[in-house]
Amino acid sequence: MKKHRDLVSILKAKNLRLTPARRALIQYILDNKSKHISLKEIYEFLGIKVEGVNRSSVYRNIELLKKLDIIQELNLPNKGKCFQYVFDKDVHHFYICKTCGKASRGNKELFEKIEKALKDIHGFSKANLSMVFYGFCEKCKGH
Amino acid sequence: MKKHRDLVSILKAKNLRLTPARRALIQYILDNKSKHISLKEIYEFLGIKVEGVNRSSVYRNIELLKKLDIIQELNLPNKGKCFQYVFDKDVHHFYICKTCGKASRGNKELFEKIEKALKDIHGFSKANLSMVFYGFCEKCKGH
DNA sequence: CTGATTGCAAACATTTTGCACTATG
DNA sequence: CATAGTGCAAAATGTTTGCAATCAG
Numbered sequence: 152m153k154k155h156r157d158l159v160s161i162l163k164a165k166n167l168r169l170t171p172a173r174r175a176l177i178q179y180i181l182d183n184k185s186k187h188i189s190l191k192e193i194y195e196f197l198g199i200k201v202e203g204v205n206r207s208s209v210y211r212n213i214e215l216l217k218k219l220d221i222i223q224e225l226n227l228p229n230k231g232k233c234f235q236y237v238f239d240k241d242v243h244h245f246y247i248c249k250t251c252g253k254a255s256r257g258n259k260e261l262f263e264k265i266e267k268a269l270k271d272i273h274g275f276s277k278a279n280l281s282m283v284f285y286g287f288c289e290k291c292k293g294h
Numbered sequence: 295m296k297k298h299r300d301l302v303s304i305l306k307a308k309n310l311r312l313t314p315a316r317r318a319l320i321q322y323i324l325d326n327k328s329k330h331i332s333l334k335e336i337y338e339f340l341g342i343k344v345e346g347v348n349r350s351s352v353y354r355n356i357e358l359l360k361k362l363d364i365i366q367e368l369n370l371p372n373k374g375k376c377f378q379y380v381f382d383k384d385v386h387h388f389y390i391c392k393t394c395g396k397a398s399r400g401n402k403e404l405f406e407k408i409e410k411a412l413k414d415i416h417g418f419s420k421a422n423l424s425m426v427f428y429g430f431c432e433k434c435k436g437h
Numbered sequence: 438c439t440g441a442t443t444g445c446a447a448a449c450a451t452t453t454t455g456c457a458c459t460a461t462g
Numbered sequence: 463c464a465t466a467g468t469g470c471a472a473a474a475t476g477t478t479t480g481c482a483a484t485c486a487g
Contacts, residue, residue: 168461168466190451205469210452212467226369246418258415265408272401274432275389284412286423311441311486333476348444353477355442443484451476459468 155181158238161219172208175201180222180236187225187233187254223281228252243281250291257284298324301381304362315351318344323365323379330368330376330397366424371395386424393434400427 158177162169175197180188190213197204213234216222221238225245229252237243244257262282269275301320305312318340323331333356340347356377359365364381368388372395380386387400405425412418 163462166462166466170461170467172468203469206451207453207470208468224369226367246412246416255416261411261415264411268404268407269389269427269429272404273389273398275427275429280427280429282428283426284418284423285425286412286418289417306487309441309487313442313486315443346444349476350445350478351443439485439487441484441486443482445481445483447479449476449478451474453474454472456470457468458470459466461466462464 158221161221165219167215172197172204173212175204176209176212176216177221180216180234184236187227187230187235189230189233193234225254225283227254228285237281244283246284246286246288248288248291249285250287253288257282301364304364308362310358315340315347316355318347319352319355319359320364323359323377327379330370330373330378332373332376336377368397368426370397371428380424387426389427389429389431391431391434392428393430396431400425 155177159169162173167173176193179193179196179201190209193213194204194206194209197209198206213222217224217234221236222234223237223243225233225235225247227233227247228249233254235245235254240256242256242259242262244262245254246257247254265282266280269280298320302312305316310316319336322336322339322344333352336356337347337349337352340352341349356365360367360377364379365377366380366386368376368378368390370376370390371392376397378388378397383399385399385402385405387405388397389400390397408425409423412423
C-alpha cells in the first residue's frame with residue numbers, strides 16, 4: 152500500500168525504527184481510518200487480538216504519531232479522548248455533535264476558506280492547522 | 295455583579311441549589327475569566343485557599359457548569375484538559391498554538407461568518423456552537 | 438421538612454516511569 | 463554493535479462511586 156510506504160519513509164527520515172509494535176499500531180490505525188478510536192480500544196486490540204503489544208508502547212507510540220501529524224487527537228463528548236488518522240488527508244477538520252457525539256469530517260472548500268481567513272486575521276499558520284467544531288447536528292437540534 | 299445574578303437564576307430555574315461549594319467554584323471561574331484552568335488548579339484552590347471544597351464536588355460541579363454552557367472544556371497541548379468561562383460571551387472560539395500552548399479567543403466577525411457557513415453547509419446548529427483551532431501562532435511558526 | 442448536594446474514603450481508571458532486555462538498522 | 467524501543471511492574475495521577483450526614487429552599 153502506497154500510504155504505508157510513505158509512513159515508513161517518515162519514520163526512516165527521523166531515525167525511528169519500524170518495530171513490530173509500531174507496525175501493528177499503524178496497521179490498526181489504517182484499518183480504522185473512518186473511526187475514532189480510544190487508547191483503550193487500541194491497546195486492548197493490540198494486546199489481545201494481535202497479542203503482545205504492551206500498554207506503555209501504545210501510549211509512547213500514539214504520542215509519537217501525534218507529533219508526526221499522522222493522527223489527530225479529538226475529544227468526543229461521550230467517548231472521551233480519541234484518535235483519528237489524518238496523514239495526507241486534505242481536511243483535518245471535524246464537527247462533533249455535543250449530544251450524540253457523532254464526529255464527521257468537514258467540507259473541504261469551506262475549510263479552505265476558513266484557513267485563509269484565519270491566516271489573514273490571526274497570522275495562524277496554514278501548515279498543519281486543524282479545526283474542531285462542537286455543536287448540534289441536524290438530528291439532535293431539538294435537544 | 296450582574297453576570298453573577300444571571301448565573302444564579304439559571305441554577306434556580308433548574309432546581310439547582312446555590313451551595314457554598316458552587317458559589318466558590320463560580321466565583322473562582324469568574325475571577326479567572328481570562329485564564330484556562332485545570333481541574334487540579336481548581337480543586338487545589340478551592341480545597342486549600344478557600345478550604346473545605348472537596349475534589350468530588352469540583353468534578354461534579356464542573357460537569358454541571360459544562361452542561362449549562364457556562365464553561366467550556368479545552369484541550370491544551372501542554373496543560374491538558376482545561377476550562378474556560380464562556381457564559382454570555384459572543385465568541386466561544388479559541389485558537390490554540392500546538393507549540394507554546396497559548397490559547398486565545400478568536401475574532402468575532404470571522405467566527406460569525408464561519409458559523410453561518412457551517413450552518414448552511416452542514417446543518418450545524420448555531421446555538422451553542424463552539425470552535426477550536428489548533429495550529430501554530432505567529433511566534434512559533436518556524437517550529 | 439425533603440430532596441439535592443456534600444465530604445469522605447475507597448474503588449476504579451488512566452498515564453508515566455525506571456530499568457533490564459531485545460532487536461532494528 | 464550501538465542505541466532506539468520494548469515489556470513489565472510499580473508508582474503516580476486522575477476520576478467515579480456509594481453512602482451517611484447536611485443544609486438550601
